[in-house]
Amino acid sequence: xxxxxxKMVSEELNLKLKNKVDSFDVKPQLDIILxxxxxxxxxxxxxxxxxxxxxxxxxxxxxxxxxxxxxxxxRLINSLNQDEKVDxxxxxxxxxxxxxxxxxxxxxxxxxxxxGFHVVNQGKLFQKRKTIYPATPKxxxxxxxxxxxxxxGKSVVVVGRSNIVGMPISKMLLDRNATVTICHSKTKNIKxxxxxxxxxxxxxxxxxxxxxxxxxxxxxxxxxxxxxxxEKLVGDADFDEIKDIASYITPVPKGVGPMTIHxxxxxxxxxxxxxxxx
Amino acid sequence: xxxxxxKMVSEELNLKLKNKVDSFDVKPQLDIILxxxxxxxxxxxxxxxxxxxxxxxxxxxxxxxxxxxxxxxxRLINSLNQDEKVDxxxxxxxxxxxxxxxxxxxxxxxxxxxxGFHVVNQGKLFQKRKTIYPATPKxxxxxxxxxxxxxxGKSVVVVGRSNIVGMPISKMLLDRNATVTICHSKTKNIKxxxxxxxxxxxxxxxxxxxxxxxxxxxxxxxxxxxxxxxEKLVGDADFDEIKDIASYITPVPKGVGPMTIHxxxxxxxxxxxxxxxx
Numbered sequence: 001x002x003x004x005x006x007k008m009v010s011e012e013l014n015l016k017l018k019n020k021v022d023s024f025d026v027k028p029q030l031d032i033i034l035x036x037x038x039x040x041x042x043x044x045x046x047x048x049x050x051x052x053x054x055x056x057x058x059x060x061x062x063x064x065x066x067x068x069x070x071x072x073x074x075r076l077i078n079s080l081n082q083d084e085k086v087d088x089x090x091x092x093x094x095x096x097x098x099x100x101x102x103x104x105x106x107x108x109x110x111x112x113x114x115x116g117f118h119v120v121n122q123g124k125l126f127q128k129r130k131t132i133y134p135a136t137p138k139x140x141x142x143x144x145x146x147x148x149x150x151x152x153g154k155s156v157v158v159v160g161r162s163n164i165v166g167m168p169i170s171k172m173l174l175d176r177n178a179t180v181t182i183c184h185s186k187t188k189n190i191k192x193x194x195x196x197x198x199x200x201x202x203x204x205x206x207x208x209x210x211x212x213x214x215x216x217x218x219x220x221x222x223x224x225x226x227x228x229x230x231e232k233l234v235g236d237a238d239f240d241e242i243k244d245i246a247s248y249i250t251p252v253p254k255g256v257g258p259m260t261i262h263x264x265x266x267x268x269x270x271x272x273x274x275x276x277x278x
Numbered sequence: 279x280x281x282x283x284x285k286m287v288s289e290e291l292n293l294k295l296k297n298k299v300d301s302f303d304v305k306p307q308l309d310i311i312l313x314x315x316x317x318x319x320x321x322x323x324x325x326x327x328x329x330x331x332x333x334x335x336x337x338x339x340x341x342x343x344x345x346x347x348x349x350x351x352x353r354l355i356n357s358l359n360q361d362e363k364v365d366x367x368x369x370x371x372x373x374x375x376x377x378x379x380x381x382x383x384x385x386x387x388x389x390x391x392x393x394g395f396h397v398v399n400q401g402k403l404f405q406k407r408k409t410i411y412p413a414t415p416k417x418x419x420x421x422x423x424x425x426x427x428x429x430x431g432k433s434v435v436v437v438g439r440s441n442i443v444g445m446p447i448s449k450m451l452l453d454r455n456a457t458v459t460i461c462h463s464k465t466k467n468i469k470x471x472x473x474x475x476x477x478x479x480x481x482x483x484x485x486x487x488x489x490x491x492x493x494x495x496x497x498x499x500x501x502x503x504x505x506x507x508x509e510k511l512v513g514d515a516d517f518d519e520i521k522d523i524a525s526y527i528t529p530v531p532k533g534v535g536p537m538t539i540h541x542x543x544x545x546x547x548x549x550x551x552x553x554x555x556x
Contacts, residue, residue, distance in 0.1 A: 102407070123401025127441045129380070153466050161452055163405045170460075174439055177464040179471065182448075186455040188431050193457065 001243050002147065004222070004250040006139070009146050010258035014055050017265055021056035028272035029058045030088040030114065031080050035073070035095045036066030045092055051261045057268055060086075066096050073104055081109045087275060088114035088268040111275070114267040122163060125171055132267050137169035139259030140201065140222055141176075142266075147248060149199070149220055152177040157194050159183045159210070159236070160203035165224050169201055190214070202236040210237035218247040224256050279521050280425065282500070282528040284417070287424050288536035292333050295543055299334035306550035307336045308366040308392065309358050313351070313373045314344030323370055329539045335546055338364075344374050351382055359387045365553060366392035366546040389553070392545040395442065403446055406453055410545050415447035417537030418479065418500055419454075420544075425526060427477070427498055430455040435472050437461045437488070437514070438481035443502050447479055468492070480514040488515035496525040502534050 021027060030052055034045050045061065052059045062076060080086045089112045095101055110118040116125075116134035124131035133141075144151065156178040160166035170180045178199070183190050185204070194200055194214045202210050203224035215221065225236030235252030243249055250256055299305060308330055312323050323339065330337045340354060358364045367390045373379055388396040394403075394412035402409035411419075422429065434456040438444035448458045456477070461468050463482070472478055472492045480488050481502035493499065503514025513530030521527055528534055 119398055119401035119405060119407075121401075122404045123397035123399075126400045126404045126445060127397060129397075153464055155466075167404060167449075171445075174460055174462075177462070179459065179461050179465040181457065181459040182452055183457050184452075184455070186431055187457040188433075 001246050002248050004143050004147060004220075004248050004255060006143055006250060006256055006259040007254040009143055010139075010262040013142070013146075013262050014051065014265065017262075017269060018055045021269065024056075024272075027056055027058045028087045028268050029060065029085050030090060030268045031060045031062060031086050032090045032092060033062045033064065033073070033076065034092045035064045035068060035099070038094065041092050041094070048090070048261055048264060052265055052268070055265050055269075057265060068099075070099055070103075073099060074107060077104060077107045081107075081112065086112060087272040088112055090115060090264070112271060114264050114271060116168070116267065117164065122168070125168055128175055132270065133172065133263070134164055134168045135263040135267060136165050136203075136224060136256065136260045137172050138263040138267070139256060139261075140169055140224070141172055142263065143250070143256070143259050144199075144220070144222070149248060151199070154178045154198040155196055156180045156199045156201065157183060157197035158201045158203070159190070159194065160201075160205075160224070162203065165203040166201075169203075173199070173201075204236050206236060207234040208236070208238040210242070212238065212241040212245055215242055215245055217245055219245065221246045221249040222256065223250050223252050225252060226257060279524050280526050282421050282425060282526050282533060284421055284528060284534055284537040285532040287421055288417075288540040291420070291424075291540050292329065292543065295540075295547060296333045299547065302334075302550075305334055305336045306365045306546050307338065307363050308368060308546045309338045309340060309364050310368045310370060311340045311342065311351070311354065312370045313342045313346060313377070316372065319370050319372070326368070326539055326542060330543055330546070333543050335543060346377075348377055348381075351377060352385060355382060355385045359385075359390065364390060365550040366390055368393060368542070390549060392542050392549060394446075394545065400441060400446070403449055410548065411450065411541070412442055412446045413541040413545060414443050414481075414502060414534060414538045415450050416541040416545070417534060417539075418447055418502070419450055420541065421528070421534070421537050422477075422498070422500070427526060429477070432456045432476040433474055434458045434477045434479065435461060435475035436479045436481070437468070437472065438479075438483075438502070440481065443481040444479075447481075451477070451479075482514050484514060485512040486514070486516040488520065490516065490519040490523055493520055493523055495523055497523065498526045499524045499528065500534065501528050501530050503530060504535060 049059045080089045089108050110120040116132040121132045156173045158170045161184045174180045191214045199220040201222045207227040207229050223235035223237045227234045233253045327337045358367045367386045388398040394410040399410045434451045436448045439462045452458045469492045477498040479500045485505040501513035501515045505512045511531045
């Protein structure tokens with residue numbers, strides 16, 4: 001078994017990105033909008049700020065009160081859209097329920113969307129056009145490519161169909177000529193399906209959902225799950241059970257997580273570069 | 279075997295649509311842009327105009343010279359976008375190679391896109407939001423529902439991954455809780471996969487690609503192929519071979535084709551109604 005070491009790979013690729021950013025006179029700027037004090041969000045934002053700073057990307061944190069009005073958030077997004085210094089705008093999810101998340105996400109200029117969540121960017125992905133790829137699936141592709149794992153002609157099973165992970169990773173693997181099956185909570189006989197996978201991507205949010213009887217010998221297992229169980233982070237697959245069957249496997253934590261942050265920084269630099277080549 | 283009779287169903291649903299349109303004081307208006315004289319396109323446009331007229335939708339055909347400039351097509355689209363009388367703008371594909379098809383498709387207002395091909399409409403589909411569904415997959419869903427064919431929990435195999443058929447029908451079936459496998463020309467052992475399908479949708483453009491040894495007993499077979507072989511229209515599946523194995527099967531012609539045209543008219547009325555409720 002070879003560990004898909006997202007921590008190591010992301011550190012190496014972040015360093016490469018830093019060297020590029022060092023050559024820029026003006027640094028890329030990422031503005032993060034954080035609303036309220038969700039502990040997980042605070043921790044994610046801290047991680048993103050720290051990684052950005054290591055790479056040389058300037059971050060501005062707009063930490064808003066959880067009771068802020070829709071109009072005020074709109075006003076902030078509009079001003080960041082207008083501001084030429086701003087390369088990326090990240091709205092940290094989830095946001096309080098009284099706000100219209102869909103409207104706010106649509107309001108962010110799609111040319112300033114390092115998360116790749118904007119409807120236009122996702123439409124372009126759907127149409128196989130050049131786009132900003134969502135950070136997590138982009139990170140997974142980068143990790144698979146780093147380890148030279150073949151994709152074309154492979155049987156891929158994706159468990160989960162969110163538009164943040166399941167759908168875009170399915171499309172990106174399909175665009176690389178894999179045959180892709182998308183499963184979810186309503187799938188029957190899921191074990192029979194996951195057992196056919198050469199590459200199995202799990203993003204269903206259930207701790208240790210994938211057990212050793214659900215995978216075939218030499219599977220490549222990519223675990224996107226980050227579940228908190230008894231103060232510990234646990235993936236959607238039972239790592240200890242599967243590690244001796246898999247040919248490649250991501251750990252949780254330090255697998256897909258750091259690759260997601262790398263992709264976010266990569267996308268921010270991409271947005272910066274495309275702004276400056278206009 | 280029960281025939282999925284697209285001709286009969288579309289006639290019934292077009293009549294329902296006509297009754298609705300009859301109640302409108304101002305009729306919905308569909309503008310069709312046809313560039314050049316591709317024989318298949320001429321025939322498709324004729325069919326669309328005829329069906330629209332039966333339903334009571336006004337059509338305007340803009341038949342342009344095949345050497346028309348990009349700027350002139352842009353000017354036409356812009357004026358149709360502005361024109362409040364126009365509910366739907368249909369750019370008949372393919373268009374001559376000197377024109378920038380992607381740019382022109384993006385230029386059509388997504389609120390006037392009865393084909394459901396606009397990047398914003400496809401992005402919304404990707405994000406499971408209310409949208410205008412592409413006409414062919416929408417027609418397939420309508421046909422399956424007309425015959426009360428269960429979708430939730432079923433194993434669906436889609437052969438083809440275009441953004442006109444394969445991708446959107448996959449997403450729409452997934453949103454109805456089917457488990458979906460997407461195959462294509464680079465898929466290995468495709469027969470093993472198609473044999474697992476409860477519902478098999480074929481849109482690969484190869485005459486009689488699906489043979490009886492590739493399907494399981496009682497499959498529901500939806501054939502999107504329209505191939506001209508020796509002056510005859512032939513589907514992507516071998517109808518004669520499979521008709522006794524399938525529980526339901528679409529004929530070619532008179533299966534998915536008329537349902538696509540129905541969906542186009544349905545979408546035009548939808549755009550008309552949403553304009554008038556703003």
